[in-house]
Amino acid sequence: MIDLKLLRADPTQFRQAIARRLDQSALEPVDRLVDLDRAWRAAVTEAESLKAERNAKSEEVARRKKQREPADDLLAELKASGEKGKQLDLEAKQLEAELERVALTVPNLPHRAVPDGDAAANRVVRTVGTQRAADAGLKPHWELGESLGLFDLPRGAKLTGSGFPLFRGQGARLVRALANFMLDLHTAEHGYHEVAPPYLVSRPVLTGTGQLPKFEEDMYRTSDDLFLIPTAEVPVTNIYRDEILPPGALPFGLVAYTPCFRREAFSHGKDTRGLIRVHQFDKVELVRFSAPADSDAQHALMTGHAEAVLGHLGLSYRVLELAAGDTGFASARTFDLEVWAPGTGAWLEVSSSSTFTDFQARRAGIRYRPAAGEKPEFVHTLNASALAFPRTIIAILENYQNADGTVTVPEVLRKYLGVDRFTP
């Protein structure tokens, strides 16, 4: 949720900041909010002043009754103004509900450091490692996965539909190995506290992180009006919803290993080959809570934690800073980590590291107390995948493949897999 006070203070500047997203549909609600906000405040002021008057008279009634004095005149006045009070109250409430409804559709303000432009303006911050040449002899991961018996996409599709992969044998074990490797790394070396959250969440929780109300179509919904999580970000960020964190609690990080479910409703036929884009996948997610002044540093730190996974796996990757027009709805600033996949011949996004500033915290009511006795303030929330499994698996298979059709297991995974090579 945007800060209405910022909009009120300088609507022009606010509008320009939102305009950087190059999304016309984001500006329309901003313009409506200015008018709605004015109308709402006028209604509140009017309703509250009548209430104040009525409260004073009610107190006078109580005083007189105690002293056994007549109060019929006041009672008549109160009865007469009762209907008007209800009316004014209702008007204010309706305006407030509309105000909130519209406000929830406005995206976060881009961070000042974010470059202008659309996806074409995304900036490569750094490239790490040496890319294995995409020569003709290299196989894409879907061929390797099939020949090595690591996953069976046709049978996965038989169970559910396309985009629901079935891993088996060493492939299934690789999934488990990646989970353990990543969790061990983040808990032991990066100081994260491990959580295992619910995979179904409610509407208010999804509204807190920003998936609702705008992106309902992207998720799977149950008959109980619960949603399968599209990312662990949702339950983990909301752990502290409607809470005030005590002084000294910040900053801290949580890590969770969960499946993620995404309908990918509008992306059929687009980069869907093999494991590149699937409806269900596993992911280890980092979530951090920070004081506002500290969040940029926390963002860099967390991005480094995600990069460390790629580093340990010996994979070549690059870090992209997304331009304002390509940054997600709730995010103020995002770094994408793209891993090099020589068999596919493409850079694949394996992580998105974002700071949400106070946008999610406002929606979810996550605050902290800077020091004992001080006023609560909204925290800053951040998260990064570290990493999403399918594309990590793609990169491992394609980068570590050998001329004889086998795949060497990266050093750090061997103790989890028990083998140093995938063979047919």
Place this chain on the structure above:
RNA sequence: GGCGUGGUGGCAGAGUGGUUGAAUGCACCGGUCUUGAAAACCGGCGAACCUCAACGGGUUCCGUGAGUUCGAAUCUCACCCACGCCGCCA
């Protein structure tokens, strides 16, 4: 799923329909005392919103939402959640 009990401030825990945002205790903050700390004593201490240049003023909040009433933490209804017992079950 059935029956029952309960949801009050950071925590614990009172609360006859009328100065109750809410007693009391703990915690916390400031002060006195002390070489220092503790103890003791004194004072303070919820959140959100509207308004105001500011001082200040006002409104709302006792699980959520409706209702009764001039007035609701207190009465009524619905819903949610927690706990207990029974049933079912991985």
